[in-house]
Amino acid sequence: MAEPLSPGLTLELEPEERRQLTELAAAHAEAATGLQAHAFFREAPVLAQHLPHRLRAALTGMRQHEDAAFALVTGLPVDDEAIGATPDTWRDPAAIRRTDRYESQLALVGSVFGELFGWNTQQGGAVIHDVLPMREFENTQINFASQEPIWWHTEDAFHSHRPDYVGLLCLRNPQRAATTVSCAADWDLSDPKYDLLFEERFRHRPDESHADAAEPVKPRALLTGDRARPFVCVDPYFLEQPAAPAVAAVLRDFYAVVDAALQQVVLAPGDILVVDNHRAVHGRKPFQANYDGRDRWLKRMSVSRDLRRSWPARTTGTRQILDGNDH
Numbered sequence: 001m002a003e004p005l006s007p008g009l010t011l012e013l014e015p016e017e018r019r020q021l022t023e024l025a026a027a028h029a030e031a032a033t034g035l036q037a038h039a040f041f042r043e044a045p046v047l048a049q050h051l052p053h054r055l056r057a058a059l060t061g062m063r064q065h066e067d068a069a070f071a072l073v074t075g076l077p078v079d080d081e082a083i084g085a086t087p088d089t090w091r092d093p094a095a096i097r098r099t100d101r102y103e104s105q106l107a108l109v110g111s112v113f114g115e116l117f118g119w120n121t122q123q124g125g126a127v128i129h130d131v132l133p134m135r136e137f138e139n140t141q142i143n144f145a146s147q148e149p150i151w152w153h154t155e156d157a158f159h160s161h162r163p164d165y166v167g168l169l170c171l172r173n174p175q176r177a178a179t180t181v182s183c184a185a186d187w188d189l190s191d192p193k194y195d196l197l198f199e200e201r202f203r204h205r206p207d208e209s210h211a212d213a214a215e216p217v218k219p220r221a222l223l224t225g226d227r228a229r230p231f232v233c234v235d236p237y238f239l240e241q242p243a244a245p246a247v248a249a250v251l252r253d254f255y256a257v258v259d260a261a262l263q264q265v266v267l268a269p270g271d272i273l274v275v276d277n278h279r280a281v282h283g284r285k286p287f288q289a290n291y292d293g294r295d296r297w298l299k300r301m302s303v304s305r306d307l308r309r310s311w312p313a314r315t316t317g318t319r320q321i322l323d324g325n326d327h
């Protein structure tokens with residue numbers, strides 16, 4: 001990392017910690033045999049208890065005290081040859097098999113924060129997602145895009161059961177595309193005009209990564225909680241534009257405040273970035289995809305601190321797959 005990150009935490013794993021994590025992940029991947037969802041979920045929180053103490057302490061501190069809005073864990077090795085070519089589509093079975101231990105690494109880290117989950121409207125209900133460029137989505141606002149920046153956003157802002165944390169593991173990033181993060185603690189919202197962002201008057205459409213998810217019915221506040229360190233839920237690209245010019249003007253000013261605090265994190269192979277989805281927004285700078293099997297490839301997870309709260313969105317299949325239609 002070129003510059004210190006604030007208010008985030010960075011943890012570089014020591015060789016022994018690296019060994020512990022990779023061995024646990026290999027054991028997890030073997031127990032789950034890649035495709036057995038039940039074993040995947042059962043084993044991850046159990047094995048996560050054996051993660052290096054320093055790592056668990058740092059991540060647990062972030063969860064408990066909410067002082068850091070993101071964590072960057074570095075130092076894990078990625079076997080570039082063994083993971084093979086970046087696939088040209090998500091959830092390619094052969095590509096999943098080649099990368100299952102990395103998916104397990106991410107799941108173990110995520111399990112320190114809570115429970116991993118997926119959506120029935122996203123990547124076929126998968127809990128670990130592939131983030132890679134696909135030519136047909138080049139200029140969209142989803143994870144298969146490349147040419148367009150992904151504007152900063154709250155993950156799944158439209159849904160009442162949006163994740164508490166979003167995690168990324170980088171397999172490769174030769175274009176050095178930057179992930180962006182802006183933390184609510186860095187925003188000066190002392191002007192009383194921002195009061196209206198705390199009112200339940202805003203509606204988000206489902207973002208384009210959710211196939212056919214229904215429009216949510218309830219308006220929500222964009223900010224909640226403590227004025228100085230608010231919780232945030234906003235995705236400007238999918239937010240219904242307010243009709244009143246005065247409200248639109250406040251929104252524009254708010255976006256400028258968030259923009260001004262935007263930090264860039266260039267993920268390198270083996271880096272894991274976990275963003276608090278209530279304390280920070282995230283996005284990505286544009287990059288040039290080559291579609292040559294060497295493009296940027298990340299794994300992504302969504303984590304709930306308490307999946308029990310999401311029972312109204314539970315699907316019949318498994319506890320970990322939620323209904324993207326927010327009723």
Ligand SMILES: [Fe+2]
Nearest residue numbers: 153154155282
């Ligand atoms: Fe996102």
